[in-house]
Amino acid sequence: MNKRAYNFNAGPAALPLEVLQQAQEQFVDFQGIGMSIMEISHRSKQYEQVHHETQDLLRELMNIPSNYKILFLQGGASTQFAMIPMNLVKSGQMSSYVHTGSWANKAIKEAKLFGEVQIAASSKEQEFKEIPDLSKLAINPKAAYLHVTSNETIGGIQYSEYPNTGDIPLIADMSSDILCRPVDVSRFGMIYAGAQKNLGPSGVTLVIAREDLVQQSPEHVPTMFRYDTHVENNSLYNTPPVYSIYMVNLVLKWIKGKGGLAEVQQFNTEKASLIYDAIDSSNGFYKGVAVPKDRSIMNITFTMSSEELEKQFIAESQKEGFVGLKGHRSVGGLRASTYNAVPYESCKALADFMIDFQKRNG
Template identity: 45%
Template structure:
C-alpha cells in the first residue's frame, strides 16, 4: 500500500486495483484504439461494458427481475426531485422519515411538488438515533414512504428495513448500498449516488419496482421521466460513459472480493474497531450516537478538546491517514469506511488514535 488510507466521505476512495486498471486502459480501451471516454455510448464496445455493469450490479445486489436498474446523472438529490414527479400526484401526501441532514434535504426537494409530510424526525435529539416505529405518523393515501438508510454526516444508520405495509418504501442508500445483503423486494425504489460504496462520482443508480413505472405522476419532461429512461436502457441521452465504466470495474472488483456478504463482514470489523477505539478512550474521543443506530459506514467522533483537532489531522496525514476532517455541520472528525477501505486502514486509524491519545492525553 503506497498511497495513504483515504477516509473521504465522498467522493470516496476506490480500490487501487480499479484505478490501476483504469490507468492502464485510459488511452486505449480493449483495443478500441481510443479511450472509453472517447467512444459512442451506442457503439458495441461501450454497450457491452454497460450491459455487463448492469448484470454485475444485479448479481451483487440480488436485484429481482421485476425491478428496473437505471444508471443516471444528477446525484441522489436529483432523484429526490424526480421521485415525487414520477410517483405522486400533485398535492398527494408523501411521508418522510428524517434521521439526519440528508433526509432533511430529501423533503426539501419534494416540497414544491407534493404534500411532503414529516412522519418521524429525530432533529430534537440532534439526530442521534432512530425514531421508534410505533411513533411514526404515516399518512392515509401516501404516495410512498421515504427514509435515509445511512446518514453520512450524523453517522446514523438503520440496521433493519422499516415495515410500512403496502405503501412503497423508498430508500436513499447512497452511503450504504452494497455494504451487506439487502432484501430489495421490500422496496419500491432504492437509489444511490455511486461516489461512496459503488465507486466513482458522477453516476447514480436507481432501482425501481417496475409496476411503479406505470404511475402517472405529474407533468414532466421526458428526461425527468423514469419510465422513459427505462425504455431507453438509461441512454435517453448521452450517459456518463466514463463514470459508468468505472462503476463497472468496481462492481467486478466487489464480486471478486466475495460480494456483499464479505463487505458486511468487513464493515462490521472496521466499524467495531473504530467504535472500540472511541469507547475505550475514557472520553478522549467521543461519539454520541445511540449504539444501535451507529453507522457502519461513517464513524463520526470528536476529540475531548477541539484545540487538538488541527494537530490530530496533521499527524494523521503524516502517517498516511487522510480526509478525516468532519463535515462542517458537526465539526470534529469523520472516518468513512466504505467498501474500498481495507480492514488494515481501519486498524491503522485505531492504532493512530491510541497513539495520539497517549501523546496528548
C-alpha cells in the same frame, strides 16, 4: 508510486486499488479497439456490452427481482430528491419521510416543492444521533411513498432494520451504504444512490425501481426528469456518463471477487470495529456521536474535549498520511468514512494512531 494515503474521505471516496490499476491499464486502449472507452459512442457494441453487464452484475450481487428496472442517471442523488415526488406523487396524494438528519432534510425540502409532506418519524429531538423508533410509524394512507435515508454520512447513523410499510412503497436513499451489506430489494419500491461512495466515481446515479412505479410519469414532467423516459430507453435516451458506468462495472467485479455482499458486510464490520473500539476504550478521551445501536459501519463520527485538540489531531494525522478525518463543516468534530474500498490496514493504522495520540495528549 509513493505510499498511498490513508483515505477516509466521505465522498468522492476511496476506490479499490485493483480497480484503479485495471482502469489505468485500459485507459488509452479499451479492449484492443485503439481508443479509450471515453472516446467511443455510447451506441457502440463495446459500450453497450459494458452497460448491460453492469446491470447484470447489480442484479446478481443484490439479488434484484426481475420486475425491477436498473437505471443509470445523472445529477446525483440530489436530483432524485426532486424527481421522486415529481414523478410519484399524484393528485390527492402526499409524500411521507423519516427525518434522520442533513440528507433526509434535503430530500424533505425538495419534496415540499411538489406538495404536502408528512414527517412520519424524526430524531430531531435526539439531535439526529439515532434512528427514530420505527415501531411508532404512522404513515398517512394518502402517502405515495415513505422515504428513508439509510445512512446519514454527517451524523454517522445507519438503519439496521427497515420499516414495514405495507402497500405504501418504501423508498431509500442508499447513497452512502449501498453494497456494504445484503438488503432485500423486494421490500423497496425504489432504491437510489450516488456512485461516489461505494459504487465508483461521481457522475452516475443508480436507481433501482419497481416497474409499476416508473412505467408512466405525469404528463407535465419534462422529458429528462421522467422515469419512463429512461425506462423506455434503458438509460440511453441521451449520452450516459460512460466512464463512470465503466468504473462501476469494475467495482462490481471487485465486489464479486470478494465473495459478494455477505462477505463485504463482515469485512466492513471488522474494519469499523477497530475504530469504534479505540473510541470506546478511551475512557471519554474520544466520544462517539451516534447512539451505539445505530452506529454506521460506513461513517464513524466522534468528538474530543475541545476544538483545539481536534485541530491538533487533524494536523498530526495529516502528517502521518491520513486524509478526510475532519467532520462535516455543518457539525464539526471528526469523521472516518470506512467505505468498501477502504482497506483494513488503513483502519488499523487509524486505530493505532488514535491510541497513540491519546497516550501523548490524554
